[in-house]
Amino acid sequence: MKNQNMKLTAMAVVTATAFIACNPLNKMVKRQGEVNYELTPNPVEMHGDSIAISLSGSFPEKYFHKKVSATVTPVIVYGENSENFDVLKLKGEDSEAEGSTIAYEKGGSFSHSAVIPYKAGMETATVELRVSGEFKGKTKDLDPKKVADGTMITSKLVMSSDKGIIGADKFQKFTMEDNMVEIHYLVNQSNVRGSELTDKDIKDLKAKLKAWKDDVKMEFNALQVSAYASPEGELSKNENLANERAESGAKAVQGILKGSKVAVPEGEYTSATGKGEDWAGFKTLMQASDINDKELIIRVLETYQDGETREKEIKNLAATYTEVAKKVLPELRRAQCNVVMKHNNLTDDEIKALVDTKIDSLDVEQMLYAATLYDDLAKKESIYKSCESIHASDWRGANNVGYVYLMQNKLSEAKAQFEKANGISANNPVVQNNLGVCERLNGNLNGAMEYYNNASGAGPEVAQNKGIINIIQGDYADAVSNYSGVNSFNAALANVMNGNNSVGAMIDGGDDKDEAVSYYLKAVAAARGGDNDMMINNLKSATSKDAGFKAKAKGDVEFIKYWDNADFQSAVN
Numbered sequence: 001m002k003n004q005n006m007k008l009t010a011m012a013v014v015t016a017t018a019f020i021a022c023n024p025l026n027k028m029v030k031r032q033g034e035v036n037y038e039l040t041p042n043p044v045e046m047h048g049d050s051i052a053i054s055l056s057g058s059f060p061e062k063y064f065h066k067k068v069s070a071t072v073t074p075v076i077v078y079g080e081n082s083e084n085f086d087v088l089k090l091k092g093e094d095s096e097a098e099g100s101t102i103a104y105e106k107g108g109s110f111s112h113s114a115v116i117p118y119k120a121g122m123e124t125a126t127v128e129l130r131v132s133g134e135f136k137g138k139t140k141d142l143d144p145k146k147v148a149d150g151t152m153i154t155s156k157l158v159m160s161s162d163k164g165i166i167g168a169d170k171f172q173k174f175t176m177e178d179n180m181v182e183i184h185y186l187v188n189q190s191n192v193r194g195s196e197l198t199d200k201d202i203k204d205l206k207a208k209l210k211a212w213k214d215d216v217k218m219e220f221n222a223l224q225v226s227a228y229a230s231p232e233g234e235l236s237k238n239e240n241l242a243n244e245r246a247e248s249g250a251k252a253v254q255g256i257l258k259g260s261k262v263a264v265p266e267g268e269y270t271s272a273t274g275k276g277e278d279w280a281g282f283k284t285l286m287q288a289s290d291i292n293d294k295e296l297i298i299r300v301l302e303t304y305q306d307g308e309t310r311e312k313e314i315k316n317l318a319a320t321y322t323e324v325a326k327k328v329l330p331e332l333r334r335a336q337c338n339v340v341m342k343h344n345n346l347t348d349d350e351i352k353a354l355v356d357t358k359i360d361s362l363d364v365e366q367m368l369y370a371a372t373l374y375d376d377l378a379k380k381e382s383i384y385k386s387c388e389s390i391h392a393s394d395w396r397g398a399n400n401v402g403y404v405y406l407m408q409n410k411l412s413e414a415k416a417q418f419e420k421a422n423g424i425s426a427n428n429p430v431v432q433n434n435l436g437v438c439e440r441l442n443g444n445l446n447g448a449m450e451y452y453n454n455a456s457g458a459g460p461e462v463a464q465n466k467g468i469i470n471i472i473q474g475d476y477a478d479a480v481s482n483y484s485g486v487n488s489f490n491a492a493l494a495n496v497m498n499g500n501n502s503v504g505a506m507i508d509g510g511d512d513k514d515e516a517v518s519y520y521l522k523a524v525a526a527a528r529g530g531d532n533d534m535m536i537n538n539l540k541s542a543t544s545k546d547a548g549f550k551a552k553a554k555g556d557v558e559f560i561k562y563w564d565n566a567d568f569q570s571a572v573n
Contacts, residue, residue, distance in 0.1 A: 024065035025133045025140040032142045034060045037129055039074070043557040044127055044150035046118045047497075048474030051076070051151055053085060053127065058109040059102050064090070066104045069097035070133045074114060076150060078125035085114035097134070118151070124555045125150040149557050154524055155497050157517055158471045159489050162437040163461035164406045164414075165430045167396025167421075169368035172345060176221060179339040181205050183249045187230070187333065188237075190244035192252040202256070205339060209260035212341065220262050221342040223270040225250045228278035230332035231311055232325075243274030249335025257339070278332045279310070285328045297324070348373055355383060364391040371400065380404050395425035402434060411438055429458035436465060445469050460486075467494060486510075489518050496521065501529040516546035524558045535562065539571045 037057040044051050055074060064070075069092065074085040089099030090110060102108040127148040132141050181201040183192055196202070212218040227246035229238035250272040257264055286294050304310040346354070351370045354362055362370065364387060371383040381404045388397030402417030415438040421431045436451030449469055455462045463482040470479035471494055479494035487509030495503050503525050507518050519542035526534035539559075542549045550572045553559055562568040 023135060023138065023140075024068055025135050025138065028063065028065070028068065028133055029140060029142055031060070031063060032131075034063065037145060037147050039127060039129075039147040041152075042148040043152055043560060044076070044125075044148050045152040046122070046155065047476075048472070049118055050115050050474075051118050051122065052115045053113065053148070055088065055112040055114075055129075055147070056110065059107045061107045062104060063107060064092055064102040064104055065135065066092040066094040068092045068133055068135045069095045069099060070131055072110075072112070073130045073132075074112075074127060074147075075130055075144075076116070076122060076125050076127050078119075078121045078123075078150075081119075081121065083116050083119065083122075085116055086112075088112040118153070122151045123153045123557070149560055152557055154521075154558060155471055155474065155493070157521060158468060158493055159512065159517075160441065160468070161488070161490060161512075162440055162465055162468060164403050164434045164437050165459055165461050166403050167368070167399040167430060169365050169372070169396075171365040171369035174342050174344045177341045177343055179205055179208060179341060181253070181337050181339075183245075183252060183335045183337065184330065185245055185333040185335075187232070187329075188241065190241060190248050192248050197252065197256075206256060206260060209257070209262055209339075213261055217344045219342050219344065220257065220264050220269070220339070222338075222340040223250060223253055223257070223264075224338040224340065225253070225270070225272040225335055226275050227273070227335035228275050228281065228332055230329040231277040231279055231282055232329060238277045239274065241274075242276050245333075245335045246272040246274045249337050253337045253339065281332050282328060285331055286324075289327060291323045291327060359383070359386050360390055364394050364396075367391065368396055368400070377404055377407060393424065395421040395428055395431065398424060399428075399431055399434065406434065406437060411441055414438055427454060429455045429462075433458045433462050433465065436462075440465065440469060445472065464488075464490070467491070470494070471497065488512060489515065489521065492518075492521060492525075496525050496528070501525040514545075516542045516549060519545065520549050520553075523553075524556075527559050527562065532562070532565070532567070535559075536567045536571055539568070543571060 035057060037055065040054050040056075044053055053074060055072075070090045072088040072090065074088075076083050076085070088110065089097070090102050091097045091099040093101055093104055100110055102110070126146050127150055128144045128146045130141070130144050132139055181199075183196045185191075186193070225246050227242050227244075227249055229241045229245070231238070250270055254264070254270070283298060286298055291297075300310060300313045304313060346366060351362065351366060352373060354366075355370050359367065359370075367383060367387045367390070371380045371387075374380055374383070381401060384397055384400040384404060387394070388401055391397055398417050399421035402414045402421065405411075405414035405417060415435065418431055418434045418438065422428065422435065425431065432451045433455035436448040436455060438448075439445075439451060440448035449466065452462050452466050452469075463484075464486060467479045467482035467490060470476065470482060471490065476494055476498035479490075480498045480500075483491035483494050487506050489507060489510060489512045491510070492503035492506040495506065504522055507513055507522060510518075512518055519538045523535045523538035523542060526532075526538060539549075539553060543553070553568075553572045554563075559568060
């Protein structure tokens with residue numbers, strides 16, 4: 001019995017030894033160095049909130065046994081942690097396992113894509129492949145193979161430079177007031193009759209000038225005179241007649257200004273222009289008249305382009321022309337004189353004084369403008385709150401209080417104010433933008449983008465706010481589009497992430513050009529572009545402004561090619 005057991009044991013050992021000797025997994029392990037693997041990108045990159053990889057490779061001839069199956073698992077290892085990507089399953093030609101088939105005689109290639117969420121710490125990592133083969137229920141692991149470093153997280157540098165929009169004032173430092181009077185003339189004459197200077201429009205002008213004499217806010221700005229001749233007589237004479245009427249009309253009004261003691265500055269403040277025959281005015285008056293055959297006369301006007309021919313044809317309508325001569329032509333013999341007065345608004349000092357003493361005397365535009373005269377946020381808030389209370393029907397008061405809260409990072413208070421403004425002016429683009437900023441800062445990217453899409457026309461700030469979300473979500477082409485024409489850190493970051501490393505001017509032209517992170521981004525762009533000197537110079541500037549960038553650069557795989565470079569070591573140590 002004892003001899004029999006020994007024989008059985010010996011047979012088992014022989015059988016196991018034979019299996020091991022014939023197990024194709026052993027040969028695959030032995031030849032594992034002949035397998036090609038490539039993972040892109042390398043280093044891996046974070047885009048949006050994820051890391052995506054593409055794995056490709058090939059097996060040599062007579063390597064992948066027909067009855068073998070294999071599982072390839074890409075693993076990112078960071079610190080003491082690791083995360084598995086989705087596995088790739090492969091099989092031999094006669095295997096019944098799941099997976100892509102690899103030929104034995106010819107060998108074969110494979111490809112695989114996978115995505116995992118980015119987690120803090122993955123910036124310092126490696127990606128390795130863990131391959132396990134299976135043959136007749138037995139498994140064997142190949143040696144882990146490093147295929148990439150990781151992870152580029154440059155997109156996380158995006159600045160929270162979200163831009164709220166103020167409800168702008170429409171305050172004007174001054175306004176121009178037209179005061180038009182007409183002086184009419186007798187046929188073929190250019191002298192101003194005394195009776196013309198007693199007409200109602202002249203009397204009204206004199207009354208205004210008298211009232212303005214002691215008003216320091218009113219000042220003369222210009223006298224504009226345009227004079228015309230009625231379309232009768234020779235064309236050349238009418239041209240001269242219109243010029244003479246312009247001159248006499250200007251002198252008459254200048255006399256009125258002088259008599260009213262209106263200060264007229266020296267210089268070219270008067271323009272007197274003769275306009276010749278007034279056919280356009282003739283047509284307008286004809287259309288408004290009750291003259292018989294007026295439609296016929298208008299057709300004559302439109303048929304003949306030559307003025308003398310038109311006049312001759314109209315005169316041929318004898319009876320009708322008599323009415324025209326009485327009712328229409330006298331109105332065309334005129335000089336139109338416009339006295340332009342400049343009404344100055346409150347000065348900045350006057351507005352400030354009223355803010356402190358009688359703010360309720362300011363109209364809404366003056367009040368909104370007043371807030372722009374102060375840098376102190378507390379003062380702005382006080383003025384906007386007064387505006388919100390006194391001019392409650394205007395959305396800008398509530399919106400602008402919210403804008404101040406936004407600048408103070410009081411998000412809940414800001415949002416409440418913007419919602420109030422939205423209640424006053426529903427779907428106002430400016431308010432929609434500001435509500436979007438609140439949502440973005442609270443982490444609701446989709447909600448913020450919805451608001452921004454409703455904010456069309458509010459201003460260039462909307463596109464830049466969208467650009468921030470584009471960068472965060474990895475939509476770099478859209479980000480570049482939304483930052484088109486903008487010089488800023490985020491605009492440059494969007495371009496770098498989209499493959500454009502020529503961003504120096506874009507950063508240097510922005511308000512944040514002197515920030516340490518701006519120099520750091522220029523160093524990253526230079527490293528990507530292979531410009532060693534530019535990289536080192538900007539890295540030194542970044543670390544001199546913020547020493548924290550030394551440690552970051554040491555572990556940032558953006559600079560992995562330079563980690564052993566002496567100049568790089570000098571910049572980060």
